[in-house]
Amino acid sequence: KQGGSDGDHIAFYSQDMNQGMQERMRIETGLRNALGNGELMLHYQPKYSIPDGKIIGAEALVRWRHPERGLVPPSEFIPLAEATGLVVQVGEWVLETACAQAQAWKHAGLPPIRLAVNVSAREFTAALPGRVSETLKRYGLEPSWLELEITESTLMNNIDRVIGIMDRITAMGVTLSLDDFGTGYSSLSYLKRFPIDTLKIDRSFTIGIPADVNDCAIANTIISIAQQLKHKVIAEGVETAEQLSFLKNSGCDEVQGYLFSRPLEAEAFERALRENWLPETSSRAA
Numbered sequence: 640k641q642g643g644s645d646g647d648h649i650a651f652y653s654q655d656m657n658q659g660m661q662e663r664m665r666i667e668t669g670l671r672n673a674l675g676n677g678e679l680m681l682h683y684q685p686k687y688s689i690p691d692g693k694i695i696g697a698e699a700l701v702r703w704r705h706p707e708r709g710l711v712p713p714s715e716f717i718p719l720a721e722a723t724g725l726v727v728q729v730g731e732w733v734l735e736t737a738c739a740q741a742q743a744w745k746h747a748g749l750p751p752i753r754l755a756v757n758v759s760a761r762e763f764t765a766a767l768p769g770r771v772s773e774t775l776k777r778y779g780l781e782p783s784w785l786e787l788e789i790t791e792s793t794l795m796n797n798i799d800r801v802i803g804i805m806d807r808i809t810a811m812g813v814t815l816s817l818d819d820f821g822t823g824y825s826s827l828s829y830l831k832r833f834p835i836d837t838l839k840i841d842r843s844f845t846i847g848i849p850a851d852v853n854d855c856a857i858a859n860t861i862i863s864i865a866q867q868l869k870h871k872v873i874a875e876g877v878e879t880a881e882q883l884s885f886l887k888n889s890g891c892d893e894v895q896g897y898l899f900s901r902p903l904e905a906e907a908f909e910r911a912l913r914e915n916w917l918p919e920t921s922s923r924a925a
């Protein structure tokens with residue numbers, strides 16, 4: 640086809656748009672089915688304390704085991720699920736599955752860890768605290784087993800309402816961390832009002848350490864803010880020993896990244912946790 644006239648351009652354009660919409664609808668229908676068919680799964684990426692190198696927690700990360708496309712990463716369906724509202728059902732499945740897994744690990748006698756679940760802005764409603772508390776009770780879990788990772792986009796909504804929900808969550812002993820910190824729009828004046836436990840330094844800053852002076856300065860500033868506000872601070876996306884030693888010297892509390900471990904299937908995470916807790920194991924972050 641040659642295009643040429645304006646009419647043709649319009650025709651091409653709407654054809655593209657149709658394809659985009661069809662693709663979206665295909666993913667949406669697929670995801671809806673995936674929820675019922677058991678095609679979603681969680682991987683668990685360990686979080687390590689500095690300097691003793693012990694696994695102190697894990698982040699649950701959702702994947703879609705697609706019958707034709709293989710393992711689909713969340714970046715390819717979470718944004719769409721957020722746009723359509725389907726993320727609420729995905730989030731319910733994730734919380735349920737993470738708690739069932741935590742219960743299994745608890746019964747298997749594994750050392751207590753904190754399991755973090757990512758929560759989208761759209762899930763952060765007045766219904767969330769009740770659902771979290773009910774789910775924890777049903778699985779017989781202490782609230783200290785659970786952490787919710789929220790992003791700055793959550794804080795863009797009615798701030799008093801959001802703080803009210805946060806307070807109800809933290810009052811039961813579940814902790815909150817602020818994910819991808821520094822990439823959104825949260826203002827420092829709000830930050831002091833949030834009952835959060837941990838700030839997460841976004842991977843986009845970790846990646847430039849130590850060569851990029853700006854990334855180093857930003858990482859140091861986030862660590863310093865966290866310390867002043869009495870929050871813990873964790874760096875995500877740690878891939879090199881240089882990044883680790885910089886973060887360690889800067890007073891970062893925890894790290895997560897490929898240097899230590901990729902996100903793992905449940906059984907592999909369980910093995911990593913057992914090995915890490917053996918007394919004779921030399922600790923990598925130490």
Ligand code: C2E
Nearest residue numbers: 700701712713714717733757758759876877878896897902
């Ligand atoms: P996030 O919460 O910031 O998660 C960190 C992402 O960085 C994960 O990607 C993780 O696999 C990846 N990562 C960790 N360490 C490294 C590293 O050293 N190098 C590199 N290159 N990457 C690293 P993933 O699993 O693809 O998840 C992407 C995003 O999708 C997450 O970002 C989160 O925003 C969202 N997501 C994942 N699972 C869920 C979920 O259950 N619910 C919701 N609402 N969002 C989720």
Ligand code: MG
Nearest residue numbers: 698757788818
């Ligand atoms: Mg996260």
Ligand code: MG
Nearest residue numbers: 818819839875
């Ligand atoms: Mg993150």
Ligand code: MG
Nearest residue numbers: 819841842875
């Ligand atoms: Mg990130």
